[in-house]
Amino acid sequence: MRSDNTISENVASLGPALEWLKNALNERLRVHFGQAESFELQPLNFYAENSWLARFIAEHNPCFEEFTVLMLAIVPQLQPGFFSKIIAEHFPEGGDFPEFGGVKASNHRGILPTGETAQFILAGDNLIQRLEVQRILSGEHWFAQKSILWLEPVREGEPIMSGRLILEPEIVEQLTIGAISKPRFSLDFPAEYIDTEMDWDDLVLHPNTLRQIHEVENWINHNDTLLHDWGMKKKIKPGYRALFYGPPGTGKTLTATLLGKHTGRDVFRIDLSRVVSKYIGETEKNLSRLFDKAENKNWILFFDEADALFGKRTDIRDAHDKYANQEVAYLLQRIENYNGLVILASNKRANIDDAFIRRFQSIIHFPMPRLEERHKIWAQTFPSQIKIAEDIDWQHVAARYELTGAGILNVVHYCSVELLASQSSTLDLKRLEFAIQREFVKEGKII
Known part of the structure; x- marks a missing residue:
């Protein structure tokens, strides 16, 4: 099976990579305890050609320090006792070892590496090198910019680098089993994956509607070429926003699903009842989690019955109106910055705020069938x-x-x-x- 081959290829890379990290940690510990004079990382020449780790290295070309941080973050997912065992060999009597960093979790029994762990292994007491590790773990580094790896926020007043190394769960899945699981519906992800066994021939639409749908399909298929090969990235926003409006049952949801099916994109229908909250600020948080998860995934986000969230803004009469309008403004910002396809569905075009209408590339009517x-x-x-x-x-x-x-x-x-x-x-x-x-x-x- 292909999945078995993928796992085997990943193991062929991860095994030597763990051994490489083990040697690096032992080398640092020997220097720390005065058993060696210098610390030196070995070359990265061990990964299997077809593994996801090999593709990651080819795409991002990480330096030794960046690769070490990546491996530190993945280790607890693979060998829970990795750090404890190595430390015990150099520190047989136990005791406090603050230089190493690391924290304990409520369920995980081993040591979870922190930014301080990365600083200890890569820099020891060298202040300049320790600050370089801090730069790698900053929000400006490509690790954080591409949502690959970051530091867990700490309580106010605590050292920034004492935060845990957090590896994006999807990166964990790619490094290990070689495939990404579709996110499950939850409070943190109020959307469900939708698909269909139907095809375009099963969908009967007005010719004008179908023509406009194919325009959206053309954008999906050719947007990357337009932005990157034709140099339009600096002139137009990367995403696409479409409004589907018409009576219930006229094919809006099926159309969104078929667009995903025929362009290789996953389609997620947003449950607005789980997004909109009566508590101030909660709606924005729910939307933020949703868009953060979807970013750079090429997903199609389908907001069904969008009037509840995207409806007309009100005149400000009280604090509730003020925050409701802030939610709309925040939503406009997130939709405009999303680099994939967002589809809003409504029974009537007039129900949608004019501020949204101006930002749609397509407004497509789904009339009652003739x-x-x-x-x-x-x-x-x-x-x-x-x-x-x-x-x-x-x-x-x-x-x-x-x-x-x-x-x-x-x-x-x-x-x-x-x-x-x-x-x-x-x-x-x-x-x-x-x-x-x-x-x-x-x-x-x-x-």
Whole structure:
């Protein structure tokens, strides 16, 4: 299996890398305890060609010090007793060893390395070199800029470098199993991954709508070339913002999912009920966690029923209005800075604040399907195992009943289950009309 091969390739690199780090730590400890005069790192020439570690080194070209920090951060994920065992060999009687740094966690039984650990191994008592390690762990370094590795914030008044080395969980997965797990729905990530087995041929849209959707697809496929090869990065923002508006059931969610499917992008539908909070500042925090997680992933973020969060701003009458408008302003900023595709879905265009409208590259209307579109949906949606009775004329059915694509699918679903239950394979007009009436009642409509 490919996954087994990937893990084997990663192990082929991680094993020697851990041995390299072990030698580096032993070398520093010998210098510290006066058993050696100088500290010297060995060359990085041990990684397997096809491993993720090899690709990481090829892409980022880390120096020895940067690579050491990376390995320090990954060690607790691989060998919990790595540091304790080595220290015990040089410090058999135990005792306090503040120079090494490191902290204990509530669940992890070993030593978790801190910035001070990296400083000890790479710099010892050399102040200039210790400050260089601090620079590597600063917010300006590419580790932090690319959300790869950073220092955990510490309590006010404590040394900055006493914070733990935090390695992005996705980097951990890539270094170990060679694949990134899709994030699970949680308080920290209020979005769910959505996909579909349907295809463009299954989606019946107005020709104008479909044309605009393909314009969005063109942006996804060619944006990197435009920004980097054609030099437009300094002139236009990297992301894309689209508004889908129209009645429920007209294909907005399915369209977003198909865009992801056909461009190789994961699509996440945002649960706005978990994002919006009545407590001041909480909505911004929820949005921040969401966009931070999505940054540089090429995900499509789909905000369904976006009116709740992206609606019109109010005149300021009290503190609540003031903070509500601040949430909108913050959201505008995050959406404009997001380098992927953001899709907002709303029942009505008028519900969305004008400040957002000006920032959309595409505003796409999903109207109720016309007669010819309803006819096509009816004709192609029923399973091939069902025989359609001669008294059913799809042209007549499409003309008489104004339903959305989702409404028609609900009718098909109901009829199919009823036929299976009655051990019949023929759909007659009476059963079809009963299912349609049932759908109209459910939607609160009158035939």
